Amino acid sequence: MMKGKKRILVACGTAIATSTVVARKIEEELTKRGIDVVITQCKAAEVPSKVDGQDLVVTTTFVSGTGNVPVIHTVSFLTGIGMEQDIEKIVEYLK
């Protein structure tokens, strides 16, 4: 598929519970599709300092300071509702 690893920053309030679940779900789903990604977890407040060099930000809470990096704000990976569509969106952004 694509050359080189894409980078996704996954943010939530505390970077301990929610983003862990989100990061694992994304990684599994993308691996199934043969897409290799590097996922970094952080707190919402850390996004501005960590967004550099990322291809995409996926967050469960409001974030700012993301510059030109696209942001997907979703809780689908926690509720299970709309997860497939969000994965498709992520795949599109990473192309």
Add this chain to the structure above:
Amino acid sequence: MMGSGVLQFKDLVKEDLILSGITYLDKEEALREMAGMLVEKGYCRPPFIDAILARERAHPSALPMPGHKIAIPHTDATYVNRSALLFARLEKPVEFRSMGDPNETLEVSMISMFALKEKKLIGDLLETLITVYQDEAVLNAIYDAPDSIEIYRILQKHVQEKSKTMDTR
């Protein structure tokens, strides 16, 4: 499986940390009382209570599930001595703000409060538990369970089933 340090169901979920038929006036009381219980039992230190409340204000934790709504309040590991899950099924739902949209309020009938210390060891279990909560039939069963022992059994059964399918996926 991974190293022996990985947290298993029994390390996190305890029968005496499952509450059924409990009544709270509102979200604040629920969070304060539940966090207080974790402090009382030695899982957390006293500042955990304010940390949970502050985190909930900044980042609401109710999930807009299709059926019964569940909130998953948690905060960082600073004031946690030992990881634990405190689960409460409420007699009457209380209003929480939705994680997806803080302007939306949800009538929450279950609260799954996480005290998490070992972030690296807890990923599998946490993911499995959240996946179990995504199953509307499971939340319905918990909602209808006669007592907390049965709630424990339901959680245990589904976490075990789910982790099997997730391992062999």
